[in-house]
Amino acid sequence: MAWHVEHRAGAIALAGELGIGDAPAIWRQLSSQAGRLAANERVAIDLTAATAVDGAIMALLVDLRASLAARGVPAEITGASARLRPIVELYGGDRPSVAVHPARRTGPIARLGSGLGGVATSVRRAIEFGGELVAGAAAVVRRPSLGGWRDLATLVARAGTDGILIVLVLDILVGFVMAFQSTRQLANYGANVYVADLVGIAMTRELAPLITAIIISGRSGAGYAAELGTMRVTEEIDALRTLGIAPVPYLVIPRVLALAIAAPILALLGDIAGVCGGLVVGAASLDVRPHAYLDELNRVLIASDVWTGLVKSAVFGVAIAVIGCQQGLSTRGAASGVGRSTTTTVVACLFAIVAIDTALTVLFRGISA
Amino acid sequence: MTAIIKRLEPARAMVSARDVAIGWSRDAVLVEHASFEVQRGEIFGILGRSACGKSTLLRALIGLEPVLAGEVAIEGRTEPRLVAGRPRFGVMFQQGALFGSMTVGENIALALERWTDLPRDAIRAIVRAKLHLVGLDGAADQAPATLSGGMRKRAAIARALALEPPLLFLDEPSSGLDPITSAELDRLIVTLAKDLGLTVVLVTHELGSIEAIVDRCALLDRPARRVIALGAPRALRDSADPRVNHFFHRVPEAA
Numbered sequence: 001m002a003w004h005v006e007h008r009a010g011a012i013a014l015a016g017e018l019g020i021g022d023a024p025a026i027w028r029q030l031s032s033q034a035g036r037l038a039a040n041e042r043v044a045i046d047l048t049a050a051t052a053v054d055g056a057i058m059a060l061l062v063d064l065r066a067s068l069a070a071r072g073v074p075a076e077i078t079g080a081s082a083r084l085r086p087i088v089e090l091y092g093g094d095r096p097s098v099a100v101h102p103a104r105r106t107g108p109i110a111r112l113g114s115g116l117g118g119v120a121t122s123v124r125r126a127i128e129f130g131g132e133l134v135a136g137a138a139a140v141v142r143r144p145s146l147g148g149w150r151d152l153a154t155l156v157a158r159a160g161t162d163g164i165l166i167v168l169v170l171d172i173l174v175g176f177v178m179a180f181q182s183t184r185q186l187a188n189y190g191a192n193v194y195v196a197d198l199v200g201i202a203m204t205r206e207l208a209p210l211i212t213a214i215i216i217s218g219r220s221g222a223g224y225a226a227e228l229g230t231m232r233v234t235e236e237i238d239a240l241r242t243l244g245i246a247p248v249p250y251l252v253i254p255r256v257l258a259l260a261i262a263a264p265i266l267a268l269l270g271d272i273a274g275v276c277g278g279l280v281v282g283a284a285s286l287d288v289r290p291h292a293y294l295d296e297l298n299r300v301l302i303a304s305d306v307w308t309g310l311v312k313s314a315v316f317g318v319a320i321a322v323i324g325c326q327q328g329l330s331t332r333g334a335a336s337g338v339g340r341s342t343t344t345t346v347v348a349c350l351f352a353i354v355a356i357d358t359a360l361t362v363l364f365r366g367i368s369a
Numbered sequence: 370m371t372a373i374i375k376r377l378e379p380a381r382a383m384v385s386a387r388d389v390a391i392g393w394s395r396d397a398v399l400v401e402h403a404s405f406e407v408q409r410g411e412i413f414g415i416l417g418r419s420a421c422g423k424s425t426l427l428r429a430l431i432g433l434e435p436v437l438a439g440e441v442a443i444e445g446r447t448e449p450r451l452v453a454g455r456p457r458f459g460v461m462f463q464q465g466a467l468f469g470s471m472t473v474g475e476n477i478a479l480a481l482e483r484w485t486d487l488p489r490d491a492i493r494a495i496v497r498a499k500l501h502l503v504g505l506d507g508a509a510d511q512a513p514a515t516l517s518g519g520m521r522k523r524a525a526i527a528r529a530l531a532l533e534p535p536l537l538f539l540d541e542p543s544s545g546l547d548p549i550t551s552a553e554l555d556r557l558i559v560t561l562a563k564d565l566g567l568t569v570v571l572v573t574h575e576l577g578s579i580e581a582i583v584d585r586c587a588l589l590d591r592p593a594r595r596v597i598a599l600g601a602p603r604a605l606r607d608s609a610d611p612r613v614n615h616f617f618h619r620v621p622e623a624a
Contacts, residue, residue, distance in 0.1 A: 145483075151470075230469075231468075231469075234464060234466055234469075235462040235463070235464065235466040236466045236467075236468055236469070238428075238433050238460075238462065238466065239460065239462055239466040239467075239468070239525075239528075240468075241433065241451050242431060242433075242451065242456055242458075242459070242460040242529075243456060243479060243480040243483070243528075243531075244454055244455050244456040244480065244483065244484060245479070245480075245483055
């Protein structure tokens with residue numbers, strides 16, 4: 001071993017070449033020997049026999065000295081040769097130590113309190129943003145030129161057209177799986193043709209809007225948070241304000257409108273795709289001919305099944321855009337802040353979608369009853 | 370007649386700060402009791418070392434950060450300075466803050482489209498002229514991402530000048546630029562200020578820029594949380610206050 005640590009009377013002596021490679025072992029030895037020192041026992045950290053000491057070891061020695069001082073053990077670093085003196089001085093080993101007290105841990109109640117404080121701040125910000133949104137919408141209605149309409153077509157295309165394929169594929173698969181899972185039960189009762197009722201109603205009322213909203217959360221909601229978040233951290237939002245352009249009407253309202261338009265269109269296409277998925281299973285596993293399937297669908301499906309689904313979808317779209325934009329505009333810090341906003345957006349959107357879905361389902365049932 | 374009355378009006382400070390305190394909160398004050406006036410036609414520097422609150426002070430003057438105490442007035446009018454309305458000043462942010470989704474030309478045209486009834490071709494002509502003014506001829510159709518740091522700042526100045534404001538705020542115009550580009554930008558600022566009769570308030574810690582272009586300046590100090598000196602850079606160079614003297618002579622703090 002090229003190094004050695006020894007506890008002698010009144011001194012911890014270090015010898016040999018002390019470097020970062022051996023730092024873990026040196027640190028263990030130093031800690032165990034320092035632990036045996038009693039308060040008010042003066043101690044020298046003696047480097048007389050040390051031939052080389054690097055920055056890592058110096059940092060540990062300075063820290064050791066400070067923690068000893070905090071325990072009431074006055075310690076100093078002594079015996080450094082002329083060769084070692086510069087590094088000792090660089091790390092402040094020659095200056096009197098400042099007692100370092102370990103950072104005080106916050107108790108569980110304090111952490112709970114600060115956590116609740118954080119929740120309260122988020123709620124307050126959300127309410128403030130809601131107010132800004134209403135004021136912004138009112139301003140745009142009064143003076144349509146305040147909105148950033150130039151981007152609207154692009155925004156609708158980005159949320160809608162670019163998302164069609166994935167929505168169609170997913171809805172076909174969901175229609176397919178739902179029909180497939182029900183084949184045995186339906187066949188048991190000879191109710192094969194009712195696969196059309198099952199798939200048709202479930203898709204139009206519930207699943208197509210829900211799946212569309214989930215896709216939109218991931219694509220557009222997170223996208224808006226990242227886009228506005230980046231604009232926020234690069235001071236583009238501030239620049240907009242200095243040009244006399246309010247960010248909410250200019251950036252948020254067009255995005256909310258874009259998703260309110262794109263989401264129902266996608267959901268309608270999803271309805272059709274899901275029904276087609278069910279049709280394939282009906283024909284392949286349940287001996288339900290396509291025209292029989294469509295006849296049954298035509299008989300059972302009423303307009304309100306479709307339009308309630310589309311209304312839901314539009315509300316989901318609005319909620320996703322609002323959450324994404326709010327998170328984007330409240331981004332703090334640099335690139336990591338943008339990442340945080342994006343993640344929060346997706347989680348908040350998924351929660352909001354299910355919560356809104358529940359509320360609207362109950363509401364629509366109440367209306368139709 | 371109105372022109373004569375205007376001319377007879379007493380000279381009013383373009384920007385005035387009276388006993389201003391800024392910071393993140395009342396427990397984290399960066400600068401307090403800051404008082405100064407920026408006169409018409411002046412290039413005024415807000416100086417200080419990194420993290421002393423220069424940029425925050427600039428943002429507070431503009432109205433992007435809250436003023437914790439005191440009062441800021443631009444052309445004698447106090448808050449709010451960033452109301453929804455035609456802006457009374459132009460701002461260049463540290464990295465330019467050009468809108469990435471638009472071309473350079475569209476960046477400059479945005480305020481003109483919003484606040485004037487000019488036809489499209491007139492706006493295009495103004496955009497071309499502003500780009501010529503900052504030495505970026507032919508960059509109108511380029512995306513901001515394709516510009517270098519110095520070009521981005523020039524484009525941002527052109528955007529800030531779109532509505533012919535009498536007052537320009539510049540946040541660290543020379544940060545991140547090589548010495549030659551930085552000197553070119555300094556020369557541009559002086560030329561614009563002189564030829565357009567602009568008042569300029571800029572934040573910087575570049576001693577070269579300060580001595581080359583700044584008429585008068587306020588020096589902020591982090592530990593003191595105060596404006597520790599106010600005056601022409603030449604006069605402050607020889608200040609008896611060691612903190613001021615050290616800043617101008619690049620003396621590191623005693624270790």
